[in-house]
Amino acid sequence: MKKLCMCLLLALALSVNALALEVPTDTVVQNLNGSQQLIKTYVLHPDADPQGLIEEPFEQEGYLYTFADIVKEENLLSDTLYRRETVTVETASNDLSKILEQLEPSVDYDDGTYKGTLTLDHTSIHTEASGYETRSSTVTATKTIGPVDRNDMSYVPATTVKNGVTLNLSGVDWQVTGTDLVGDALAPASYQAVATYSGKSYYKAVTGYVTTAGYAGEISRDGVESVTYRVMYLGTEGGTAEAAAKHIGNTLPGYVPYVIGGLGLALLAVLIVMLLRSRREVQEFRDEEPGEHEEESR
Structure with missing residues (x-):
């Protein structure tokens, strides 16, 4: 029984919220050049339908009011922010002139709400290597050795060092640097070696x-x-009697008649449940009576 009452009250509360009317933010009653006017002001979401604001004729303080006009005024929103965005580009060189060729002087910004144009800040440009690989180059050297008394390879070192790199002997060119007369012929007396390394x-x-x-x-x-x-x-x-009746209805919030109707339905449901329950208890009582009379007769 309690659960049923709670469900009915919950349904009633939901129906009241759904039928609640928009509440005006301001109401002005004025008589302008003999014209009696009542002006209600509402502030709604831009997507809201204003047709629901128009009321049926109603009476208030001895006047019967009917709809005449509705005026719309948009409340604009405008503000400005400072925005900074960072972009990244890949280049084959760290030459600034080459980099600037790949950077736009300005870019358009639009996030769906804010719009504007952003300008390149040249002081913010920063370039660094994105990757490395190992490469090699050939290093060569030439070394002259001599003069020596003979063209003996023992005079030529097998290696030499250039710019911190150890080079191996790759060739030797022996040259005669002096001669002596032996008999009737000249014979080499001294040599020099031109050694190449790589x-x-x-x-x-x-x-x-x-x-x-x-x-x-x-x-x-x-x-x-x-x-x-x-x-x-x-x-x-x-106003007429009918207007007076409308006045009574209009002086109450628009959802009050639905509240009264809902309460009536809830009360009716409670009475039906109680009636069914009472009938069941009476039937149970009658079913028990014959057994009791038999015990008394014995």
Whole structure:
């Protein structure tokens, strides 16, 4: 029984919320050049339908008011922010002139709400290597040895060092630098060796560069934040019995009749449950009576 009552009350509360009317933010009653006017002001979301604001004729303080006009005024929203964005580009060189060829002087910004133009900040440009690979180069050297008394390889070193790289002997050119007369012929008396050396030098080479640059500027948004509606009613003095009845209904909130109806339905449901329950208890009582009379007769 308690669960049933709670469910009925919950359904009633939901129906009241669904039928609640918009509440005006301001109501003005004025008589302008002999014209009796009542103006209600509402502030709604831009997507709201203003037709639901228009009321049926109603009576208030001796005047019967009917709808005359509705005026719409958009409440605009506008503000500005400072925005900074960073972009990244890959370049084959760290030459600034080459990098600037790949950077736009300005970019358009649009996130769906704010829009604007951001300008390149040249002081923010930063370039660094994006990767390395090992490369090699051939290093050569020539060394002259002599004069020596004979062209003997023992005079020629097998290796030499150049710029920190050890080079191996790759060839020797022996040259006669002096002669002596032996008998009737000249014979070599001294030599020099022109030795050549070669080797590999290994180093890290940059494979590319990455540049980051900042763009900055003002962005702004413009739109309709809300809409103000002014609903005007014109009043005529006096009213009929029917208008009086409407006045009674209109002086109450629009959802009150639904509340009363809902309470009536809830009360009716409770009475039906109680009636069914009472009938069941009476039947159970009657079913028990014959057994009791038999015991008394014995």
